[in-house]
Amino acid sequence: MTATDTPPAGAASASPPRLAHHRESRWYPYALIAPTMITLTVVALIPFLYMGYISLHEARYGQLRDFIWFQNFATLLADPRFWNSMWVALVFVCIAVPIEFMLGLIGALLLSQKIRFRNVLIPLLFIPSMMAPIIVGLVWKTMLAGSWGFVSYNILENFGILKETSIFASPDLALYGIIFVDIWEWTPFMMLTFFAGMQALPVNPYWAAAVDGANPVQIFFKLTLPMLAPLLFVIGLLRLIDAFKVYDTIFILTNGGPGTATESPSVLGYKYTFDFWNIGQSSALAVVIWLIFFIFCNIFYQVAKKRLNVF
Structure with a gap:
């Protein structure tokens, strides 16, 4: 050139x-x-x-009628089924999410120790979370079916827990059965998310702690948890919101029954719309749930930002 x-x-x-x-x-x-x-x-x-x-309107059978201001909200808040659904969701969230969180964190710690066959185990852990909630519901409805279900027949009946009936037919146990299914489905997701977060943490602080003679417990509480805190809080908040509005699994397993024992707000909203054709009240229910989470998420964010220095 x-x-x-x-x-x-x-x-x-x-x-x-x-x-x-x-x-x-x-x-x-x-x-x-x-x-x-x-x-x-x-x-x-x-x-x-x-x-x-x-x-804000009377809306029934697909027709938008008179403007009634906040009458739908007043009717909703006076409905015992609404408060029962909120209690069901609260119990579900308070039991399922902490267990998933703790098991996921423990599993992530074990995976980070380079255990044998980890490369085979990690893809297998994706299976429950990859399955559609409807498929998960159908599988466990079959596994826990009364008398002939694999788990019911071989485990529950042998220990005298349930005989000749399904756990989902018991008003006292149906909700806990759904919680068990949710834990089975989402714990691997939490585990893999936390494991990915741990893999991205810097190694220099760990080397310095090892030189200073810190033991594994001190390293976990002084290094791993503080550095992993933003991920833990974000994933915990998202999982909490998702668990509160669970619909697919409950619809397949119990449809809110027996009675209203497992009727969550999402299932109640479905019934308001497609069973009672009261679209105005179901819309009021959705707005109330949105307001609750709007206030909760703002408080959560402010506390995490100012008190815990997460965000």
């Missing part, structure tokens, strides 16, 4: 300055998030606002 063939200085960098000029524009960040915001507006915000509009 001769001197005359050499491209002029700065020719190759003509495009980057032009791109940099666009990046410096104040509209550039908004352009990047515009597709996501438009999608969320169309599929989430507009339907939510319309649902709020319906909640």
Whole structure:
């Protein structure tokens, strides 16, 4: 290549300055998030606002009738089934999520120790979480079926826990059976999430702690937990929200029964809409649940940010 063939200085960098000029524009960040915001507006915000509009009307059998202000909310809050569903969801969340959290954290610690066959075990742990909740419900409904279910016949009946009936037919045990199924499905997800977070932690603090003679318990509480805290709180919050609004598994296993023993707010909202055709009251239920979580998430965020220095 001769001197005359050499491209002029700065020719190759003509495009980057032009791109940099666009990046410096104040509209550039908004352009990047515009597709996501438009999608969320169309599929989430507009339907939510319309649902709020319906909640202020008498809406039955698919017809929007008179504007009744907050009568649907007053009727909902006076309905014992609503408070029963809130209690069911509270029990479900308070038992299932902490157990999943603790088992997931313990499992992640074990996986981080480079146990044998870890490369085979990790893909297998994805199976429960990859299964659709409806499939999980059908599998466990069969496994725990009275008299002939594999678990019912070989384990429960042998220990005299249940005889000739399903655990999901018992008003006292049905909710705990659903909690067990939820723990089986989501503990591996928590385990793998925490394990991935641990793999991303820096190793220098661990080397320094080993040099200082720290034992494994001290390392866990002084290093691993503080560095893993943001992930723990975010995953815990997301799992809590998801557990509170569980629908698929309950619908397949019990449909809210026996009676209302396992009727969660999501199942009650379904019945308001498709069994009672009271769309106004089901919309009011959805708005109330949204308000509860809006307040809870804001308090959770502020506490985690100011007291625990997580965010």
